[in-house]
Amino acid sequence: MKNNLISIVIMFALLSGACVQQGKQKSEQDIKPEKAIVYQVFTRLFGNKNTNNKPWGTIEENGVGKFNDFTDQALSEIKDLGVTHIWYTGVPHHATITDYSKYGISNDDPDVVKGRAGSPYAVKDYYQVDPDLAVDPENRLEEFKALVNRTHKHGMKVIIDIVPNHVARNYRGLNNPEGVVDFGSQDDVNVEYKRDNNFYYVVNEAFEVPETIDGYVPLGSAVHPLADGKFVENPAKWTGNGSRLAQPHHYDWYETVKINYGVRPDGSFDFDTLPVAYSNKGFEAHYEFWKDKIVPDSWTKFRDIAFFWLDIGVDGFRYDMAEMVPVEFWSFMNSSIKMKKTDAFLMAEVYQPGLYRDYIHKGKMDYLYDKVDLYDTLKHIMQGRGLTDNIAPIQEKLMDIEHHMLHFLENHDEQRIASPGFAGDARKGMPAMVVSATLSTSPTMVYFGQEVGEPGDEDAGFGNPTRTSIFDYVGVPHHQRWMNGGAFDGGQSTLAEIELRDFYKRLLNFTAKSKALMGSYKDIHAYNREKTTGYTSKVHSFVRWSSDEKLVIVSNFSDSENFAFQLKLPEEIVKEWQLTNKQYKLTDQLYQEEIMYLDVKDGLGTINLEIGSLQSFILKLM
Known part of the structure; x- marks a missing residue:
């Protein structure tokens, strides 16, 4: 919901103090032995077998996936991809047009809901799961608990969303635990x-539904008793993206209202700020700092929400638009979570590189999206309008925090690689995926359907083709072919889809186990660009190593050219790896078919290499 707003400088994304001292790169013994692999599933869509895909279709017409669709077989296949964590997107109960009034749930107004299924980022009740996802909506929380248990049984951890910046315009906490009062009720x-x-309130003004533009009509002009261009909210509240207008714009996040964290309308803070020294302190010290402080009411409400889900068995959270919430809140929130569950997995959207270190060191985030730097750069290269020369400077710039920068090529906000608006061919993502997954010690994230080349081209209604819709009831065709009616065996997949999934499975499983990928890194691309004939800006190379594993990684981003050259290993790497003047065998770790040789002479290493279009090698020194 945020793609066209990422670059906006928002008042609440404020630097909260002096520059953070950059931390040292972790030594090998301090780094976890395995790389985390996050598999994002849009829970409502994953198990949907209905292929109707009528624009603006109802749940009856287009179907919906359920928690129970994540069967033991489905989870086993996900685990076999190399996955360590599943991010179940869209679990908390959000506003929707589907009528669940017989379960005591109030109906939502189409004038303040995007799509028919609704946005998962307009949460309506934080202490309950979405009724769409349950076979028996009355028993929906128990069905989710069973899913958590199944996921754990298959050796994977569970992540869900918390959306701290905003809630649904029609928030109704019908399931609050004892002692919990609703947002805004006091x-x-x-x-x-x-x-x-x-x-925040627009005093003495009532909310007005935005004027529609570009021919937009709620529900695609379907008749609905509440679709009348009106919604009662008096006084009006500020809109989720910060609009202070009683009538927000059509492209504002009008279906949500902004949460107040003690940031005054002029941008000043109404809470204690962290001393600069806390940038270098652990979560225990942050917890002690806040323990006796009086904090805004919204802070404790969201901390208690996180505790509720942790008690159910959730292992971590993905935070939506974290930069729109003050970093001090994150210090309070995340230190509280870590005191309760030390290994909680905490990842967040932050799109301003100048804020990265504050949100990691002060906000105690484990991982931030590496969108603005690495993702955007790889996208441009895949589209043929960027150079591989730009990759290494990103890694160098972020070296002190590289472990904390989550890498991905797709998620629910971004265009599908196979869509015409992105690359038009899922195979063009293969070299980028190798680089993304092996460049650093950070986690790798894959979006469901990415591994079978889903193009996201369904005209679902509110959703925008090129992205799989998060607002509508829709089937996901390439994924459905792999799902094969619930067999989860690829029985209906095309050969191209099977081969692509095999590539992802090989790559992710290798990266999850490689010790070198949790060790050291050095770019050799710039050296070869200068020294090697035939080595172009379509190729990229670097080395990774640990005490017992040494890798040379080479990728060709061209979809039409093959290259042959003598790749050079600089003297400093030869010395670091303690190589002597002789020939070393190299084996490719992706397909185990290619055998090459590294010749070391007079302190310089060379590899005679032929690489096909969109091909990558992960060469291990034997």
């Missing part, structure tokens, strides 16, 4: 701002 609505108000 607000003073006569003032724009008060520290312990949960929302």
Whole structure:
């Protein structure tokens, strides 16, 4: 929901102090022995077998996936990809047009819901799961708990979303635990701002539904009793992306309202700020700092929400648009979580590189999206309008925090690689995926359907083709062919889809186990660009190593050219690896078919290499 707004400088994304001292790169013995592999599934879509795909189709017409569709067989196949963590996207109960009133759930107004299924980032009740996802909506939380247990049984951990910046315009906490009061229920609505108000208010003005543009009509003009261009909210609340208008714009996040974290309308803070020294302190010290402080009410509400899900068995959270919430809140929130569950997996969207170190060191985030740097660069290369020369400088720039920068090529916000708007061919993602997954010690994330080349070209309704819709009831065709009616065996997949999934399986399983990929890194691309005839800006190379594993990684991003050259290993690498003047055998770790040789002479290593279009080698020194 945020693609066209990433570059906006938002008032609440503020630097909270002096520059953070950059931490040292972790030594090999300090790094976990295995790389984390996150598999993002859009829970509502994953198990849907219905192929109707009618634009704006109802749940009856287009179908919906359930928690129970994640069978032992499905989870086994996901695990076999090399996955360590599943991010179940869209679990908390969000606003939707489907009628669940017989379960005591209030109906939502199409004028403030995007799509028919609704956005998972307009959470309506944080203490319950979405009724769409249950076979028996009345028993939906128990069905989710069973899914958590199944996932754990298959050796994977569970991540769900927490969306701290905003909630649904029609938030109704029908399942609050004892002692928990609803967001906004105790607000003073006569003032724009008060520290312990949960929302901001447009005083003395009622909310007005945005004027529709570009021919948009809620539900695609389907008749609905509440689709009347009106929604009662008096006084109006600030909109989720920070709009202070009683009538937000059509492209604002009008279906949500912004949470107040004690940031005054002028941008100043109404809470204690962290001393600079806390950039270098662990989560225990952060917890002690906040333990006796009075914090805004919204802080404790979201901490208690996180505790609720941890108690159910959830292992971590993906935080939506974390940069729109003050870093001090994250210090409070994440240190509280880590005190309760030390190994909780905490990842977040932060799109301003200048904020990365604050949100890692002060905010105690484990991982941030590496979108603005690595993802954008790899996308441009895949599209044929970028150079591989730009990859290594990114890794060098982020070296002190490289372990914390989550790598991905797809997620629910981004275009599918196979879509015409991106690369038009899923195979063009193969060299980029090798680089993304092996460049650093950071986790790798894959979006369901990516591994079978899903193009995201369905006209689902509110959703925009090139991205698999997160707003509509829709089937995901390439994924459905692999799902094969619930067999999860690729029985209907094309040969190209089977081969692509095999590539992902080989790559991810290798990266999950490789000790070298949790060790040291050195670029050799720039050296070869200068020294090697036939080595071009379509090729990229680097080396990774640990005490007992040494890798040379080479990728060809060209979809039409093969290259032959004598790849050079610089003297400093030969010395670091303690190589002597002789010939060493190299074996490719992706397909185990290619055998090459590294010749070392007078301190320089050379490899005679032929690489095909869109081919990669992960060459291990034997």
